[in-house]
Amino acid sequence: MNTRVATSALTRLRHTLAQQLGVDAEAGRGAWLLRLVFRPAPPGKRDWPAWWAERLGRHLRFELAVGEGQDAATWLKRLFLRPHRRRVRLSTNLRSARHHRGARRRSMLLGRIGHWLAPVHGVAGRAGHAVSSRLPTVPWARIGERVNHWSSGLDRVPHLKPVILLLALAVAVGFWTTPLPIADQFRLFIAVLVVMVVARRIPGRWPTMLMVSLSILMTGRYMWWRITQTLNFATPVEALFGYLLFAAEIYTWIVLFFGYIQTAWPLNRQPKPLPDDTYSWPTVDVYIPTYNEPLSVVSPAVLAAKSMDWPHDKLRVYLLDDGSREEFHRFANEVGVGYLTREEHRYAKAGNINHALAMTSGEFIAIFDCDHIPTRSFLQTTMGEFIADPKCAMVQTPHHFFSPDPFERNYDTFMRIPNEGSLFYGLIQDGNDFWNATFFCGSCAVIRRAPLMEVGGIAVETVTEDAHTSLKMHRRGYRTAYLRIVQAAGLATESLSGHIGQRIRWARGMAQIFRIDNPWLRKGLTFFQRICYSNAMLHFFYGIPRLIFLCMPCAYLFFGLHVFGADAISVMAYVLPYLFVSGMANSRIQGQYRHSFWAEVYESVLAWYTVLPTTVAFINPKKGKFNVTAKGGLIEQEYLDWATSKPYVWLLALNLCALVAGIVRIFTTQRDEPATVLMNMVWALFNVAMLGAAVGVAKEARQVRVSHHVPLVVPATLVLSNGKTIACRTENYSTGGLGIILPEPLELDRGNPLGVALSRGDIDYYFPAVVARNSGVHLGLKFEEWSYEKETQLIQCTFGRADAWVRWEEELVPDAPLHSFVEVIEMGYQGVLRLFDACLDAVEVAVMRRPRQSGTE
């Protein structure tokens, strides 16, 4: 009875209070608390306290991970004990980010900043558009044509060329050595810059030459100033660091000038026709050396080589197995190719080929790495050159990779930003060809037997036997040719450590050649061949200069050493023009084959690792062993390759500390020269970006595929068991299986039989198969009755097609220096974030003692 009275009294009290406070009587505790402090809003006005309280509550619930309607005890507990939840990763998943942004060529960083600046940008853009639409349009293409016309007219005047060149040299020497006041030097810079900007718009080769000449002029001017004005040091320690920096700069100047000569006039050679009478075509031996690669990697190359268009009695394919494997022997017998193996395995690949040379007799030798799949037209494209030019000893074609290399995979730049190789095969080899200095690159090339035997077969003295062999042939007066037409494609190295291993081998080999067979010291080469070869070798010595550049800002920021004897203003007056103008000239030359600033990223990654091998090989060329490039690996989990990235983590830490030291310095000891501190800090910041990018590459992205799935997109037809057909595309290929992208999901179960038809020209080839997996539009097929005959047909319909890779150049995007600068900086930023994430991961693993969780979802 009493309790009832009490309850009803309480209820009445509650109702009265609710009325007074303006709360709904049944409302929760939160509303009561709120109304105790704030009065309800007058009608028609927004109830701000309630709105804020609700937001605060939601935020707290989210932060403390408290669900809706949980009691006070949970709240209290969560205040002190946080539930375990997966840490948010700071670095973005570039792949999904790109996916969201679509294929648009916009950077994330720029996109974000652009978003803030959108109104300004809109107004400026509209104003610019309005102005430019009023201005008369300039027919840049026609200007280019006219320049070509004039130049060919001038070319006809005898003796004009040497005279002009001598005059140009005289003018250049004058230009380099004339001292100017700082203000005039800036004015000169602006004048040159205007000319560069205009020349950039004109297509053709002569504007490129103009840009290169201007770059040479500005660089020479900088060099002169650098040598005469800046090498004054106060203390021996400063002098030591100063001369180190100076030496590194001399290296970059040499490489810059040699590079200009090397790529001055890419030859762009076209295939020569073969005689109509196929009886007169020469015999060709095809060598496919292998050592430890699995058969599934080798068999496509062998079958494709066998299907090349060439008279059957004049084409012999040999599998050179240095692993002496029974499986390979059986395979060779089954598909009808020669099998060569040897007792002792000296000199690795070079020894393997030399052994085969003694056992075969073909007039020409085509060499393919065991994972390079040639197209059917390879021989018909390349052999015309030999028939047209009897002194031609070798024809090289590009190495093309249909899978992304570690850089491309880990930064998701495949098919978007040209990789390391595209500069070499797109431009440098073509430039070499003009000077008759095309190098042999070990694969995808044809060599004439006689000259090869004359130089003693493939060179065995160095680990880059290919370049060394062509050097020897050039010395004997033979010619080589380069055809920039992709006629074979292969797998790129899969992991970063493998990639670095390959580059180390190249660097070591080039250093060896430089020592034991220096192009400048022996007779037989032309001046320009010497330049091309030495530039190729010097390129691999970038390790030490790069490391010097990466460390040098620390000398000032930590110890206050003045390694550059000039004040900040004159540094800007000379260094900036040199960097800008040569950057623009290089961007113009390299165009679509290399984006500005990416070379710095590639070099930064490899610098540390090439220093030691090149130095050792330079001191003692006999030291060093051949390491085979591992291909076809598998990365099951995302991880940061700590072992590989360790040196960069240290360098990164060094530069970050230098930045902190710089901030301290600018407010304490160096208040008198803030410009110098700032300049060094900008330099360190640039280094941080490069090193960040280098570390970021070491974060190996997960590879979903299990075996050697080769990306491959060709149209295909599915024939279902009920007689219906589906037009689709293939996605990837592996021995005995095919990945298909369906236009729409299909009701298919594992094991369902169906057929897939691929076409080679007008002919359909049919392959019976069963469904191996089916998820959404991705269908995995496993072939039935798989035989080498079927595999040959499949290769013919896919990799062997003459047009398989013709479009590779079209897919490259032209360079835009500013854009790629932003992109590189962004990669650096992402790299630092990735490192930070990996550090936290490592700490978590160490502290929690739990197995590492697989990466982001």
Next chain:
Amino acid sequence: MKTIAIIASVGGAGRTMLTATLAGLLAERRHAVLAVECDPRNVLTFHCGLRTPARQGLHSQVLFGNDDWSDAAVQTDDGVLWLPWGGARDDGAAASSAAMSAALHQQSMWLRDLLARVDLPGHGVSLIDTPTWPSVYAAQAMAAADLVMVVVPPAPLACATLPRLRAELKALGKETLYVANAVSPASQLHTDILALLRDSLGTALSTYRVHADSGIPEALARNESFVHSAPHSQAAHDMQGLATWLSSWIRRAYQPGAAAGGSA
């Protein structure tokens, strides 16, 4: 306006199916399309959605000289005009058939003159469906055509009868396109016959070979358009390709100046 005759030297080659499908696909490519049936079987309208055979049509024009054939045409939603043969209610079938043959034999340019009276724009096209060649009906269509599309199923008989057809087309000086239909890549016989055809016909054989697909008769049974009910099928892709080729042929042939007849 251009006229395309669809003929075959064996039965069941897929003439009517191709005529009906291509009519729809060419209409999608912004051509004014008239599909004409010059075949007493009177089945074309089944392919455009009608459930009963057409009564009125061309046949009365041949027999009685009536001019009501223009009323017999039906138009579908996609804008294609269908002109059936008609005569579903005809009783004296045998007698009229003989009379028909005789009449057509006498006026060899009957269909050509008739089509000349149809007012279609320059890039318009009429597609003529025919019975198995040789017949007076097929001859009429061939005489009227600017382009003869020969449907070749990958069957031995088709190959055996093809030389005679080729000789006649050559004698007539008609531009000809050969299209392989109902090709199954799984069949070695089909692959071999295709290779043979490619060898003997050269570029006259269209690169678009229409694949065999069990969905085609199923779509007809369900009264659906095959290319729209199964847009992802290979056969639909092939016919789309063929239609695009024909469309560009029509536009090219219509270009003033280049219209001086095809190279036979």
